[in-house]
Structures are given as C-alpha cells and as structure tokens.
Amino acid sequence: MLSINNITKAYPSRRGNSPTIALDNVSFEIKGKEFVSIVGKSGAGKTTLLKLILAEEKPSNGQILFDDLNIHELKSSQLPKLRQRIGTVFQDYKLFPSKTTYENVAYVMEAMGASEDEIQRDVSQILGIVGLTDRADNFPNELSGGEKQRAAIARALIHRPDIILADEPTGNLDPYHTFDIIRLLVKIYKLGTTVILATHDKEVINSLGKRVITLDQGKVVRDEERGRFVL
Amino acid sequence: MLRLFKRVIKTGWKGFRRNIGLSLATILIMVIVISLATLLFLLNPVSKILIADIEKKVDISVYFKEDISSEYILEVESEISKIPEVKDVEYTSKDQALEKFIEKHQDDPVLMESLTELGSNPFLASLNIMAWEPSQYEQVVNLLETSSFRNLIDKVDYYERKPVIEKVFSVVSGLNKIGIFFSIVFAVIAVLIAFNTIRIAIYNSGEEISIMRLIGASNWFVRGPFLIQGIIIGFIAALITLFITFGLCCGFDARIKTIAPDISIYSILVSNFFFLFLIQLATGIGLGIISSYIAVRKYLKI
Numbered sequence: 001m002l003s004i005n006n007i008t009k010a011y012p013s014r015r016g017n018s019p020t021i022a023l024d025n026v027s028f029e030i031k032g033k034e035f036v037s038i039v040g041k042s043g044a045g046k047t048t049l050l051k052l053i054l055a056e057e058k059p060s061n062g063q064i065l066f067d068d069l070n071i072h073e074l075k076s077s078q079l080p081k082l083r084q085r086i087g088t089v090f091q092d093y094k095l096f097p098s099k100t101t102y103e104n105v106a107y108v109m110e111a112m113g114a115s116e117d118e119i120q121r122d123v124s125q126i127l128g129i130v131g132l133t134d135r136a137d138n139f140p141n142e143l144s145g146g147e148k149q150r151a152a153i154a155r156a157l158i159h160r161p162d163i164i165l166a167d168e169p170t171g172n173l174d175p176y177h178t179f180d181i182i183r184l185l186v187k188i189y190k191l192g193t194t195v196i197l198a199t200h201d202k203e204v205i206n207s208l209g210k211r212v213i214t215l216d217q218g219k220v221v222r223d224e225e226r227g228r229f230v231l
Numbered sequence: 232m233l234r235l236f237k238r239v240i241k242t243g244w245k246g247f248r249r250n251i252g253l254s255l256a257t258i259l260i261m262v263i264v265i266s267l268a269t270l271l272f273l274l275n276p277v278s279k280i281l282i283a284d285i286e287k288k289v290d291i292s293v294y295f296k297e298d299i300s301s302e303y304i305l306e307v308e309s310e311i312s313k314i315p316e317v318k319d320v321e322y323t324s325k326d327q328a329l330e331k332f333i334e335k336h337q338d339d340p341v342l343m344e345s346l347t348e349l350g351s352n353p354f355l356a357s358l359n360i361m362a363w364e365p366s367q368y369e370q371v372v373n374l375l376e377t378s379s380f381r382n383l384i385d386k387v388d389y390y391e392r393k394p395v396i397e398k399v400f401s402v403v404s405g406l407n408k409i410g411i412f413f414s415i416v417f418a419v420i421a422v423l424i425a426f427n428t429i430r431i432a433i434y435n436s437g438e439e440i441s442i443m444r445l446i447g448a449s450n451w452f453v454r455g456p457f458l459i460q461g462i463i464i465g466f467i468a469a470l471i472t473l474f475i476t477f478g479l480c481c482g483f484d485a486r487i488k489t490i491a492p493d494i495s496i497y498s499i500l501v502s503n504f505f506f507l508f509l510i511q512l513a514t515g516i517g518l519g520i521i522s523s524y525i526a527v528r529k530y531l532k533i
Contacts, residue, residue, distance in 0.1 A: 056445060094442045097439070111447060113232075
C-alpha cells in the first residue's frame with residue numbers, strides 16, 4: 001500500500017554549515033490494514049516522515065509510492081485526491097479556530113462533495129464515537145486538550161480514509177486520556193484502516209504489541225513485527 | 232458541482248458574518264476607494280464644462296475700416312465662416328457697437344461725457360470670430376492676413392489678446408495633464424490600500440487555509456469562500472458609496488450652481504446613474520476578488 005524507498009530529507013543550513021539531515025536513506029513497506037508505530041527521540045525524523053507521506057514536503061532523494069502512485073510527482077491540483085485518502089491527526093490538532101466542532105469534522109466531507117444528509121448522519125455518528133456529541137456547537141477554544149484531540153481524530157476518520165497518520169496524538173494528554181485515544185486508534189485499525197502512529201510514549205508502544213519502526217538520527221535502526229520501545 | 236458551489240457561497244457568507252468587525256473595516260476602506268473612483272468619474276464632465284466655459288470666452292475681433300459698407304462686411308463674414316477652423320462668426324455694426332458701449336458704461340458720467348463731446352460714432356464695425364480650439368486662432372489670423380479682403384481690415388485684435396489666449400490654451404492643456412496624473416496616482420494608492428486591507432484580513436486565516444489544503448480540500452474549494460467574501464464586501468461598499476454620492480450631490484448641487492451656473496452635478500449624476508453604479512460595482516467587486524485571489528494564493532502552496 002505504502003512504499004518508502006530510499007528517502008532522504010535534508011534541510012539547507014544557514015551560515016555555510018553542512019545541511020541538517022532529517023531522514024537518511026529510509027526504506028520500508030507498509031501493507032494494507034496494518035498498525036505501525038514509528039518511534040524515536042524528538043528530532044529523530046518522525047514528523048518529517050509523516051509530512052513527506054502527506055506531500056506537505058518534498059524529499060531530497062528517493063520516492064514514496066502510494067498504491068504505485070509516486071506522490072511527489074503529483075501536481076498541486078492532484079494532491080486533494082491523495083490527501084482525501086489519508087486522515088491526519090496533527091501534533092498540534094490543527095483544528096479550524098473559526099469553525100465549531102461539528103463544522104471542523106464536516107469540512108472534509110463538504111470538500112469531497114458529500115450531501116448534507118450524509119454529512120449530518122456521519123458527523124453525528126463519529127462525534128458519538130469520540131464522545132463529543134455535547135460539544136458539537138463549541139469552538140476549539142472552548143474545548144479541553146483531550147476534547148480537541150478527539151475532535152481532530154473525528155475529523156481524520158470522518159471520510160473513511162485508507163490510512164490514518166497520527167503524529168504524537170497523545171503528546172499533550174494525561175495518561176487516562178492517552179489510553180482513551182489509543183483505544184480509539186486500535187478500534188479504527190480493527191475496522192480495517194491502516195494506522196501509522198508516530199510517538200515517543202514508551203508505555204503506549206509496549207502496551208500495543210504491534211509493528212514498531214525505530215528511527216534514530218534520521219535512520220531506521222529497528223523494524224520489528226511485535227516491537228517494543230527500545231532506544 | 233452545484234452542491235460545492237452552493238457550499239462555497241454559504242461558507243463565504245458565514246465567514247463574512249463571523250468576522251463582522253474585520254468585514255466592516257474592509258468595507259470602510261473600500262468605500263473610500265470607490266468614493267475616489269466616483270470623484271474622478273464626476274470630475275471629468277465637470278472639468279469639461281469648466282474648460283468649455285473658459286474657451287467660450289476666448290475670441291478675436293476683426294475691425295473694418297471706417298468707410299467699408301455693411302454689404303462688404305457680410306460678404307467677408309460668409310467667407311470667414313467657410314474656414315474649417317472657425318466655429319462661429321458674429322457681425323457687429325458701428326451702431327450696435329455704440330449701443331453696447333452705452334449700455335455697458337451708462338453709469339460712468341466721464342465716459343458718457345467724452346462720447347457726447349466727440350459728436351460722432353467712434354466705433355468701427357467688426358466681426359467676432361470663434362474657433363473650435365484656442366490653438367486654432369493663430370491659423371485663422373494668418374488666413375485673414377493673406378486673404379483678398381485684407382485691405383478692408385483696420386486691425387485684428389488677436390495680437391493684443393494673444394498672451395491671454397495662449398495662457399488659456401496652456402492652462403487647459405496643463406489642467407488635463409494634472410488631472411490625468413492625479414487620477415493615476417490616486418487610483419494606484421487606493422488600489423494598494425484596498426489590497427493591503429484584504430491581505431491583512433486573510434493573513435489571519437493563513438493557517439486555516441494551509442490546514443484546508445492538508446486535509447484534502449481543492450484550491451477552488453478553499454479559495455471560493457474568500458472570493459465570495461470579497462464580492463459581498465465590494466457590493467456593500469458600492470451600495471454605501473452610491474448613497475453617499477447621492478446625498479452629497481443633492482446637498483451641494485445648489486451651492487455649486489451659485490459658483491458655476493452651468494454645472495449641475497445632480498443632473499450629471501442622474502444622467503450617468505447606471506454607468507456610475509457599474510463603475511462603483513466594478514471597482515468594489517473587482518478589487519475584492521483580485522485582492523482575495525492574490526492574498527489566498529500564498530497559503531495554497533502546500
């Protein structure tokens with residue numbers, strides 16, 4: 001489903017220093033319906049990798065194939081179709097501050113051209129699943145950290161994407177809410193969606209017992225089927 | 232497609248309402264810009280009337296020798312009126328000239344007394360010639376001086392009036408140039424202010440625009456609501472400006488008429504109503520759309 005081939009990402013440096021290498025010749029494959037955790041210290045390259053998969057950035061070298069489609073050769077006008085197949089939970093939520101919870105979640109479906117009836121049915125359902133039915137008309141600044149995170153997950157799920165990219169979705173949450181979110185992601189995975197989870201939360205990884213890819217200084221140092229958090 | 236279009240309009244309207252403070256500030260700036268466009272539009276016919284008024288006052292007089300009969304002069308008149316540069320020729324006989332003088336100076340005893348002392352009519356018959364444009368008087372005078380009837384002419388007072396005529400000519404062409412220059416400068420400033428206001432308004436939404444792109448919205452779905460907001464702002468600003476223009480024209484019409492009786496800005500406004508409203512709408516909506524388009528474009532490169 002997703003094939004990362006020899007990806008290198010270097011950020012140009014200032015004042016003549018050598019460029020910063022965020023990812024260094026990274027390769028791995030993700031088959032359909034997998035739960036993959038990407039672990040590593042801060043600055044190991046997790047977020048950069050997710051940005052490259054979402055075509056938010058271009059690699060310096062290598063290619064990423066999504067069902068044989070080289071995503072960095074797509075034109076700007078073709079990107080929406082790719083991104084509609086991916087649901088992203090951002091580290092900093094990235095909710096629309098001027099839209100209510102309901103509107104935030106409904107936006108992707110609106111952009112895809114779904115009918116009002118479909119949108120109403122699906123958004124109500126997903127808000128029920130993430131436990132935000134009562135907060136549908138609130139704006140993001142009226143939500144708690146955990147609620148924002150759940151709203152962000154609801155938005156990533158609403159259009160039934162093929163892949164969910166979750167970048168540190170539990171980074172700002174207490175342990176109780178952390179496992180709440182992880183349970184939700186596992187549920188999504190069991191319903192048949194591929195989940196790529198980037199995190200540095202040791203407990204989360206060890207409790208999952210799923211595939212773990214470990215990054216260190218931009219390189220894949222470990223890729224285990226039933227991995228644990230080892231750094 | 233229609234569903235997406237309706238959605239874009241709805242979202243645009245919602246965005247306008249939710250950011251009402253910013254929307255009103257942008258409308259205010261737009262009103263100023265459109266007022267300026269309106270002012271330039273209205274000044275054009277007013278300045279034309281003023282210039283035509285000044286030009287009307289410029290003419291040359293050809294005085295004929297004492298003993299030339301009126302038949303001869305009328306013959307000359309018909310000759311002169313055939314010159315293409317000449318707009319109008321008017322004959323003033325000796326008696327008419329005297330009458331005009333008396334009418335004008337009847338309250339001046341010194342002049343009246345000296346006229347009676349003279350005992351005879353000292354005035355000469357003359358032809359008043361008006362050209363189409365001030366610059367054509369030189370040519371007309373040259374034609375007169377080389378014509379067959381040049382022996383009948385006592386004097387042409389063009390040379391005395393030449394400096395005045397030339398001054399009028401240079402003032403008129405100068406006014407036109409200054410007008411064009413200021414129009415362009417004001418228009419550029421106004422457009423820049425309007426563009427910047429909209430750019431700042433959209434700057435607040437910059438991050439939202441990027442998120443929209445990242446979660447799979449097409450460029451047009453992202454851009455559409457901002458263009459709709461630009462259209463709404465431009466439309467409302469044009470309507471407000473139209474009301475202000477009407478109010479001011481009604482209020483100042485009478486006062487302007489006391490200074491320049493030929494000018495009625497109210498009737499200029501009424502006779503150009505649709506064209507003016509079209510210009511106001513085009514300025515408002517055009518600026519709204521173009522500024523929004525350019526401002527949003529920056530955030531779509533993701």
